[in-house]
Amino acid sequence: MSKFSTLRRGIYAVWLREIMRSFRDRGQLIGGVSRPIIWLLILGIGLNPYFRGEIYGEVRFVIPFTYLQFLFPAVIVLNIMYTSILFAVSMIWDREFGFLREVLVSPMPRWAVLFGKILGGSTVATMHGLLVLILARFADVTLGWDQVALALVLMFLLSFGLTSFGVILASRVRSFEGFGVFSNTIILPLYFCSSSVFPLDPSLTRTQAAATYPEWLTLLVQINPITYAVDAMRGALISYSQFDPLLGPGIIAAGAVLFFAIALVDFQRQ
Amino acid sequence: MRGAGPRLTNGERSEVSSDAIVLEGISHRYGGRLALDNVSLSVPQGHSMALLGPNGAGKSTLMNIMCTVLRPAAGSAILAGHDIRRQSADARSQIGVVFQEDTLDDRLSAWENLEFHGLVYGMDKPARVRRIEEMLALVELTEWAENPVRTFSGGMKRRLEIARALMHEPRILILDEPTVGLDAQTRGKIWSYLVQQRRERNLTVFVSTHYIEEAESCEAICVIDQGRVQAVGAPETLKAQYGTSLIRCLPRDAGIRRRLLEKWPGAQQLSGDRLGITVDDGTSIDAFLGEFGSSLKEIQIDEPSLETVFLALTGRELRERDEVKPNARGKRNKRL
Numbered sequence: 180m181s182k183f184s185t186l187r188r189g190i191y192a193v194w195l196r197e198i199m200r201s202f203r204d205r206g207q208l209i210g211g212v213s214r215p216i217i218w219l220l221i222l223g224i225g226l227n228p229y230f231r232g233e234i235y236g237e238v239r240f241v242i243p244f245t246y247l248q249f250l251f252p253a254v255i256v257l258n259i260m261y262t263s264i265l266f267a268v269s270m271i272w273d274r275e276f277g278f279l280r281e282v283l284v285s286p287m288p289r290w291a292v293l294f295g296k297i298l299g300g301s302t303v304a305t306m307h308g309l310l311v312l313i314l315a316r317f318a319d320v321t322l323g324w325d326q327v328a329l330a331l332v333l334m335f336l337l338s339f340g341l342t343s344f345g346v347i348l349a350s351r352v353r354s355f356e357g358f359g360v361f362s363n364t365i366i367l368p369l370y371f372c373s374s375s376v377f378p379l380d381p382s383l384t385r386t387q388a389a390a391t392y393p394e395w396l397t398l399l400v401q402i403n404p405i406t407y408a409v410d411a412m413r414g415a416l417i418s419y420s421q422f423d424p425l426l427g428p429g430i431i432a433a434g435a436v437l438f439f440a441i442a443l444v445d446f447q448r449q
Numbered sequence: 450m451r452g453a454g455p456r457l458t459n460g461e462r463s464e465v466s467s468d469a470i471v472l473e474g475i476s477h478r479y480g481g482r483l484a485l486d487n488v489s490l491s492v493p494q495g496h497s498m499a500l501l502g503p504n505g506a507g508k509s510t511l512m513n514i515m516c517t518v519l520r521p522a523a524g525s526a527i528l529a530g531h532d533i534r535r536q537s538a539d540a541r542s543q544i545g546v547v548f549q550e551d552t553l554d555d556r557l558s559a560w561e562n563l564e565f566h567g568l569v570y571g572m573d574k575p576a577r578v579r580r581i582e583e584m585l586a587l588v589e590l591t592e593w594a595e596n597p598v599r600t601f602s603g604g605m606k607r608r609l610e611i612a613r614a615l616m617h618e619p620r621i622l623i624l625d626e627p628t629v630g631l632d633a634q635t636r637g638k639i640w641s642y643l644v645q646q647r648r649e650r651n652l653t654v655f656v657s658t659h660y661i662e663e664a665e666s667c668e669a670i671c672v673i674d675q676g677r678v679q680a681v682g683a684p685e686t687l688k689a690q691y692g693t694s695l696i697r698c699l700p701r702d703a704g705i706r707r708r709l710l711e712k713w714p715g716a717q718q719l720s721g722d723r724l725g726i727t728v729d730d731g732t733s734i735d736a737f738l739g740e741f742g743s744s745l746k747e748i749q750i751d752e753p754s755l756e757t758v759f760l761a762l763t764g765r766e767l768r769e770r771d772e773v774k775p776n777a778r779g780k781r782n783k784r785l
Binding site: 184185186188189191192193195196199200203204276277278280281282283284285286287288 | 516517518538539541542544546548550551552553554555556557561564565566568569570571572573613
């Protein structure tokens with residue numbers, strides 16, 4: 180029995196357990212399905228008409244897309260954010276209810292345990308992102324296979340980074356109660372400050388250009404890493420980027436590596 | 450390790466050694482508090498040892514070190530010939546651990562929990578299927594294989610945990626208070642699985658417990674208090690060495706009672722006017738009977754038991770610890 184196949188089986192087991200648990204957790208599934216519907220079908224369709232202005236008697240969109248198309252990539256990011264960051268609950272659960280101890284006394288190395296868990300969490304988060312992607316037709320987004328493939332790669336990397344981030348949070352949060360607050364003070368603010376529901380530059384006409392966003396808001400959006408994740412998804416799905424098209428994917432990949440490294444250091448120390 | 454020459458290399462020597470568990474000079478401190486102070490122990494392969502000690506004695510620290518979750522600050526621990534520091538993965542593959550708290554995944558079925566364990570220990574598919582079937586049969590849970598663990602009773606969960614700990618055929622089984630909170634019948638059943646496995650597979654069992662009858666059925670008992678090993682030995686040896694007898698008697702009248710108390714001022718007042726007198730050996734019992742034998746209404750002599758051994762070594766009763774247990778459980782969950 181080679182060392183490699185032992186390791187592969189171990190990682191597979193930890194990964195599989197996360198997948199199975201997520202399918203048996205109705206609440207998580209319902210959230211994963213209902214969130215995009217609310218955001219896209221209600222908010223998106225509701226605000227669709229207000230996303231344009233008049234220039235010389237001609238009605239145009241602020242950016243050359245409908246609001247639904249503009250919002251669609253961001254909702255994918257939102258769904259991934261929820262599932263990934265709330266993955267910390269699974270970590271806290273395992274820690275509090277002892278399951279972690281069973282794995283920690285096994286011959287499996289700690290990094291492999293953590294890798295399997297994060298891999299499982301990010302697979303589930305990617306699937307939740309995929310749930311949104313299926314709704315593309317309703318958002319008037321037409322996709323080629325190459326676009327879907329690129330989007331999936333980005334979604335997985337983003338999920339991996341954010342799941343690792345959730346693990347880092349979990350190692351710093353002592354109880355379940357603490358976590359509900361965390362999710363609402365982290366996920367939604369990050370989402371709203373990521374140019375997800377409004378473009379960075381709202382100017383269409385000269386009058387609108389005069390009334391730009393206040394500096395603090397622009398600053399918040401620019402320092403928020405999620406901004407670049409949303410931008411990368413927009414680049415992949417509707418070919419619209421507010422920043423350098425390579426910046427978003429670069430930040431997503433860097434985040435995945437960095438957060439996994441920090442999570443690993445935390446986990447080794449525990 | 451080529452050729453079977455007469456010279457022994459280091460690796461071979463530890464393999465040859467018949468002791469499954471060897472602890473040498475283990476010390477550990479939390480902050481400034483010394484939890485374990487120079488603990489040395491050895492348990493031969495195929496033997497069983499019970500660890501007895503009051504709360505805060507360092508018992509759970511020692512258990513955590515034994516199951517490789519905690520690294521001791523000083524000293525060495527060798528499990529089945531593998532140093533837990535340098536060959537921790539090898540040591541871990543040779544131990545099965547049953548924790549005090551539930552560590553099953555209650556959303557998975559019994560089969561899935563075992564399957565997970567088998568995969569994590571790197572067992573291949575045929576071996577997993579064979580061992581899962583064997584283990585479920587051993588703990589009589591075959592019919593429940595597909596049921597989610599959530600629906601199991603406390604006793605069934607414990608049995609499944611023991612099945613899981615034995616699944617990868619470890620040479621050492623480490624159990625931390627495995628029968629706490631279970632009824633006497635379930636405790637008996639769990640103990641019978643362990644005895645059977647020990648006999649059939651030459652399994653070494655190291656168990657912390659506070660049930661006297663469980664400790665008594667082990668070959669050796671280690672009493673630990675204040676981080677130090679107070680005594681190690683077979684139950685009979687310990688009883689002979691540290692045990693005391695207790696005479697419970699009911700004097701015929703107040704005069705005799707007064708005389709009794711004058712002679713043994715340390716006598717305890719028991720319920721129903723009875724007196725309890727602690728004596729260490731047979732001659733004192735004879736002396737007592739010679740003097741007061743005819744002036745008593747009732748007399749009962751408690752032979753030396755592990756309870757009295759425990760009392761003599763730690764100054765505390767074993768029984769009172771039952772009530773503290775729920776808190777201890779909560780506290781321990783937090784540790785990892």
